[in-house]
Amino acid sequence: MNTDRPLSFNVQGVLEVGAAWFLALLWIAPLAYAFWAAFHPGEYAVHFDIFAPLTLANFREALSQAPFLRYAFNTFILVSTILTAQLVLCTLAAYAFARYRFFGSDIAFALVLVQLMITPEILIVENYGTLARFELIDTILGIGLPYMASAFGIFLLRQAFKSTPKELEEAARLEGCGVFGVLWRVYVPLARPTYLAYGLVSISHHWNNFLWPLVVTNSVETRPLTVGLGIFGAPESGVDWSIITAATLMSVAPLLIAFLLFQRQFVQSFMHAGIK
């Protein structure tokens, strides 16, 4: 055996640990800084002092200047509407693709996959026109509608359903289950991990989505957090820096807390899903 291995390994090991931590600190610094600015009075925003007084005034000020609670409520309604519709629509479509070979199924599936590449935000111009024709501009339903039939969800669930053993379906049929009975009692329960992964990715995507909601909304009653924050933080709004940071943290807090609590599931879901 190589005798000097332990020593050289140690030096290298220490260097690597140092590099890993240095990079980690660098990566978390912007967020850590946002926390610093949000919880201290404005004059400490660029003035670091461990004894600087902590305060919640920035949060109070942000809440009094813009209806962030209403925005948060809108985001919550938006995200849950989209997710509910996606789960239902994608389950049905994926079931059709996974279990039935029907006339035109291959072409239909290819056409579904087109949406993986051409996402609704690229077609903002035409989709805005469509919504205007149905008088859905400035509604939460209007923001959600283009995302409800998700090619990505259909694809993921189809994969999951395809790996379900046929014997289980046959057994369920013998027990007297119909088409939907089989789906509900056999396929859906076995695809639970896929549903979890897809759900987390969908929630974080739509919580963070900005461009399309910006185009569709123009009132406090429909605007999600990201759009509200975008208007609030725009340079011309002239709002104090510490207050903007407080508003920013409030907007990301629910997702950030969920992430910290369910870190493993989040990372695995993103990995599993392979797309935002």
Next chain:
Amino acid sequence: MRHVYGWLLLTPAVVLLISFTHYPTVATIIDSLFSKGTAIRPSRFVGLANYEMMIEDPIFWKVLINNAWFAVGTIPTSIILAIIMALLVNRSLPGRSLVRMAYFTPTILPMIAVANIWLFFYSPDIGLIDQVAGFFGIGGHNWLGDPATVLPSIIVMTIWKEAGFFMIFYLAALQNIPPELEEAARLEGSTRWYYFRRVLFPLLMPTTLFVMINAVLNSFKLVDHLFVLTKGGPDNASNLLLYYIFESAFSYFDTNYAATLTVVLLGLLAVMALMQFYFLDKRVHYR
């Protein structure tokens, strides 16, 4: 019977997909062939006139070149960082889950929030970067107001946002590489750099391709930060194609020109879709 069931199950999704993906794609192409309608003169068929206008539009070329620089500036660096991050947290390390969390956290933040935070770093004189620079006696600089530095500033921020996201794909790939390979390489006396260069990196190639295509797509789809940071300015120095489409449609109200620009974006995406189809084989753990 299965035909009926199949289509019945599919119908709700198909109706929405056609309304918001296929129909608008076709409508975009048709609209790009019509002139901008006004109150007096209705929109009429003009053939390729919009495209001629586009080719002569210096802003169009500017945003296209910006997009190219944005892609070149963000993608290789974030991929290299992602590989480094994945290698660092793939082995035992004190506080490994904390380190991994630090790398990954930017991924779950909305781009708007990220831009809000970074806006302050970049603001002239009072911003954090200038404060630190001032401490070393370097004068203030208007990072986002100077055409020379605005795009690099946005690139740095985007790298910060994306590297951790790409890291998880490399982590997944690394976990599938048998440890015997490193063992064997070590017995052969190869250095770790040699092992990385000749064994690990080639094995990670499918992941790299997958990440690369996703990164290119993102570089065209992600413009949220421009709304907060620069509005495409100064003098379009940070403008990107999708943001220019938004401006044309919703600031200048020229939906037909916006449609023409969208056709270019659709064309670019189609090329990437084909590349993905041809270059990535089934072994890649994608989608």
